[in-house]
Amino acid sequence: MKQKSTRYIVQAAVIAALYAVMTILQNTLLPGSASAAVQFRVSEVLTILALYTPAAIPGLTIGCIIANISSLSTLGPYDLIFGSLASLIAAVCMYGLKNARLSTLPILSALMPALANGIIVGFEIEFFFVEGGFHFGDFLVQGGLVAVGELAVLFVLGLPLAKLIEKQQLDKKLFALS
Numbered sequence: 001m002k003q004k005s006t007r008y009i010v011q012a013a014v015i016a017a018l019y020a021v022m023t024i025l026q027n028t029l030l031p032g033s034a035s036a037a038v039q040f041r042v043s044e045v046l047t048i049l050a051l052y053t054p055a056a057i058p059g060l061t062i063g064c065i066i067a068n069i070s071s072l073s074t075l076g077p078y079d080l081i082f083g084s085l086a087s088l089i090a091a092v093c094m095y096g097l098k099n100a101r102l103s104t105l106p107i108l109s110a111l112m113p114a115l116a117n118g119i120i121v122g123f124e125i126e127f128f129f130v131e132g133g134f135h136f137g138d139f140l141v142q143g144g145l146v147a148v149g150e151l152a153v154l155f156v157l158g159l160p161l162a163k164l165i166e167k168q169q170l171d172k173k174l175f176a177l178s
Contacts (some may be wrong), residue, residue, distance in 0.1 A: 005160055009053035013177065019043045019063025024070045035071045035079070039149045043067070047087075047113045048158040050094035051106050052165065053175040055089040076162070082124040083117075090116035110154040118147030 001061040022043035024032040033072040043063070050056040068080040082143020093112040100108045127134050130142070165171050 008053075008055045011053050012057075012059035012149060013058050015046060015049055016057025016061075016063035016066065019046050019060055020066035020070075022046070023063075028095065034067075039146070040132040041149065042157070044113055044150060044153045044155060045157040047090060047154065048092045048106075048162050048165075049095060049175075051098045051109055051162060054095055055175075056094060057088070060091045061088040063087075076128075078124050078128045079121075082120050086116045086120035087113075089120070105159055107159070108161075110158055111151075113154060114147040114150035117150050118143040119150055121146045136139070157163035 006134065020043075023034050023041060026042055033039060046063070047056070047060055061084055065080060065084045068083050071079060082113060090113040093108040093116065095104075097109045097112065098106065100106070102108065114172070122145075124137055125142040126139040127148070
């Protein structure tokens with residue numbers, strides 16, 4: 001039992017560290033590319049790990065919190081709260097749908113970050129960062145832009161990563177809790 005909990009904590013910590021470092025590095029090298037309304041946050045590829053270990057749920061959430069703390073000066077506490085909540089919901093949904101496959105691909109799971117972030121971060125942007133009050137049509141645009149970035153990362157990078165993980169049986173070698 002102790003070995004399982006230690007492995008779980010280590011997996012969560014490694015995922016959190018990778019997510020935070022990737023996001024902060026991307027924002028340092030390409031300012032705004034991982035934190036603006038239209039973003040392509042490469043670290044979101046790590047959400048695919050929620051298919052293989054429940055440790056990805058706290059790992060992704062904590063990693064997002066750390067990454068969003070680094071952008072507090074420009075986004076305030078809003079993204080820390082809403083972005084991290086979206087990551088948590090997406091990871092829980094992905095883990096719950098891990099066995100739902102379409103032609104062996106976890107397509108439904110890959111849609112979850114786009115759905116969660118599109119709705120939650122889209123609301124955050126429209127409500128807190130756009131002047132003139134909340135407008136539903138603008139919320140759909142903001143949420144759509146966030147969702148497109150998520151879909152691009154998950155479908156261009158995430159699904160091939162999932163195929164590679166499964167083909168090389170890394171899911172069994174790295175993420176088995178037994």
